[in-house]
Amino acid sequence: MANLRAVATYLRAVMGADAYQKYLEHFDATGHAGPALTEREFWRDRMDRQDTNPQGRCC
Template sequence: MRAVRTAWWWTGSLMGDHDYSRYVEHLRRNHPDAEVPTEREYWKARYADADANPGARCC
């Protein structure tokens, strides 16, 4: 059962399931004054920015 959970977590990581939570942690740690976007806003901005400028990243 532990192996199944690990595989499920690993697959989710590859698919980007944990990206929003990591982004929120990053904002709170490195940009405490920044407004935290909703998860929907995060994904919308991520795909819009990736299409416009694939090399753009925060920090």
């Protein structure tokens, strides 16, 4: 079961599904004064930035 969990964690990281969690961890670590983006705001901002500045991605 532990191996399956490790594989799932790895796949989430590869696919970028853990990006919001990483954002929150970074936000807390850097001590921003204002509130963090909601998950919906985060993903909208991320997609908008990718649309205006395309980088290598599979899809």
